[in-house]
Amino acid sequence: MWIYLNSTFVKDEDAMISVFDHGFLYGDGVYETLRSYGPHIFMREEHLARLFRSAAAIGLTIPIPMKSWGDILQEALIRNEVGTDLRDAYLRITVSRGTGDLGLDPALCSSPTVVVMAKPLVPPASHLYDTGVSVIVAYTKRNLPSALSPQIKSTNFLNNIQAKREAIAADAFDSLLLNWEQHLTECTVSNVFFVLDGTLRTPALECGLLDGITRMAVIQLARELSLRVEEGRYTVDQLYRADECFLTNTSMEIMPVTSIDRKPVGNGKPGPLTLKLREHFLAMRGR
Secondary structure: OEEEEOOEEEEHHHOOOOOOEHHHHHOOEEEEEEEEEOOEEOOHHHHHHHHHHHHHHOOOOOOOOHHHHHHHHHHHHHHOOOOOOOOOEEEEEEEEOOEEOOOOOHHHEOOOEEEEEEEEOOOOOOHHHHHOEEEEEEEEEOOOOOOOOOOOOEOOOHHHHHHHHHHHHOOOOEEEEEOOOOOEEEEOOOEEEEEEOOEEEEEOHHHOOOOOHHHHHHHHHHHHOOOOEEEEOOOHHHHHOOOEEEEEEOOOEEEEEEEEOOEEOOOOOOOHHHHHHHHHHHHHOOO
């Protein structure tokens, strides 16, 4: 694999980062994951804009201007022979504070570390879209937004990892985290939608969740289809009463949920609105 590391491409065995890098020492950094459909990187500009917003929120200056990122990502695809008509790509951009002496002061680091990886996309097993997946409501709570803004897509993922451990222990696909007010937020790496009383609902950003790129695309698509969409504050009890539920993120797109805390969602099968949105999403994803 070819890795872009600090202005040059190197083979993965030569991609070395110092043990004094503050991303390693303190989780001081931001990242984005993107995917391609063939050679087309899906919503590239939106992902890059969020990367720069996340970096700005922690006072980190990305040393590569926005205008140069398209060429870097395209070269990463070409070098790794992904992003072709036969092989979709998974890309990850990581920007850390960089190498510096021990200590929390960002000024200890003279320049950020930039890493870009590109590899073949491995989507979820196809049968899961037919059967749906199970999720649980985690005991782990989402971080307080006043302590750490969920709009920062940071490399410190312990909150999500703890919730993921709960899902693994319960033999579930993923965990859904509640916030400090017991309202729904998001899963460990995805946003959640559900259908109740004929309305497509998803937790509002104010509940403490990341502004998912696919979440945004699905909301826009639902409105184009004249579906009723609501962003709000929702409880677990409302979710239990849902007729349909699904998760969204960049790599798995729209994933039906058919069980929550071992309780069936609706009739226990992917619902008609979920299937309609997925069908239209697959049709528009190359735009």
